[in-house]
Amino acid sequence: MSVFAHSRRGLAAAAIAALALTGCGSEQSGGGARGEQSGNAVSTRSSPQPSPEQAAFTALFDKFEKACPAPGTPAKRPGGGNADTERPESVAPGETPSTDPIEPAPPTGPEAELNARDWCVSGHHEQRVVEALQKLADPTPAKVRKTLNGLGYTDDLIHALKQDDETTRFYLDLRESGGRLCESGLAAGKASDIIPCVAAATGPFKVTAENRP
Numbered sequence: 001m002s003v004f005a006h007s008r009r010g011l012a013a014a015a016i017a018a019l020a021l022t023g024c025g026s027e028q029s030g031g032g033a034r035g036e037q038s039g040n041a042v043s044t045r046s047s048p049q050p051s052p053e054q055a056a057f058t059a060l061f062d063k064f065e066k067a068c069p070a071p072g073t074p075a076k077r078p079g080g081g082n083a084d085t086e087r088p089e090s091v092a093p094g095e096t097p098s099t100d101p102i103e104p105a106p107p108t109g110p111e112a113e114l115n116a117r118d119w120c121v122s123g124h125h126e127q128r129v130v131e132a133l134q135k136l137a138d139p140t141p142a143k144v145r146k147t148l149n150g151l152g153y154t155d156d157l158i159h160a161l162k163q164d165d166e167t168t169r170f171y172l173d174l175r176e177s178g179g180r181l182c183e184s185g186l187a188a189g190k191a192s193d194i195i196p197c198v199a200a201a202t203g204p205f206k207v208t209a210e211n212r213p
Contacts, residue, residue, distance in 0.1 A: 003177045057152025060124065068120035071177030075116040113198040118181040125174060125183055129194050139187035144168045147187075171197070173205040176189040183212045 050058065114122070132147050133139065141161045148158055148170070159171040167188040174181045180201050185194040197211035 003070040009017075025170060034153045053150060053152045053154075057154075060128075060152065064124065066123045067124075067185075071115075071179060073116040075114060075119055081097065092141050110198050113180050114196060115179060117177075118179045118196070121174065122181055122183065126194045126196075129172075129183070129185060130192050133185070133187045133192035133194075134190050136187060136192075137189065139166075139168045139189065139192075141168050141170075144170060144187045148172070159205050169190075171205070171211070173199060175199055175201070182211055184211065 116135050128151060129148070131143070132151055136143055138149055141163050145155070145158060145161055149155070153172055157173050159173060161168065161170045167186055170185045170187070172183040172185065172194075174183060178201055180198050182197045182199040182205065184197045186192060195213060197213070199205055199211055200208075
């Protein structure tokens with residue numbers, strides 16, 4: 001066999017090997033599922049087939065990304081001397097109105113601590129949770145937990161679930177990306193309610209005087 005034939009055979013083998021390596025590389029470089037969300041959002045990276053609850057909760061955070069400000073966006077606070085926030089002082093007949101500027105009281109609680117994204121996402125959470133709880137008859141802690149789980153709120157997000165007479169109180173830890181949002185909820189049938197509260201920016205969730213209604 002000639003040297004030329006050996007050379008052609010060697011080139012053909014090298015080409016086949018190159019094609020095989022290219023095929024392997026294309027299979028390994030494919031993108032995975034949606035990446036991990038910051039904070040407490042559900043991650044699907046390690047779960048190629050998430051449960052319907054996880055999928056619903058992940059979809060909710062996808063909706064927040066489009067509808068709400070970016071994490072850390074400062075909230076607009078009341079005050080600042082504009083016409084929308086100032087209110088004229090009532091003056092009794094015969095009295096002279098004061099010329100001193102009226103300083104608005106500084107905000108406290110959630111109004112002072114939550115950023116613009118926290119306020120936006122809280123509205124989404126509150127609407128869906130209240131609608132579900134209003135349909136719940138005899139809201140025991142077990143039934144409330146099952147309802148919240150069905151909405152995608154896993155047990156690690158549910159805290160201080162406690163029966164109070166014929167109602168059940170609970171907290172949801174909804175912090176993400178340095179935010180401080182939590183929700184204080186009351187399951188009471190048609191009277192169910194949930195309001196935003198403030199959690200510590202880091203560390204385990206704790207019920208404190210700051211976030212207790």
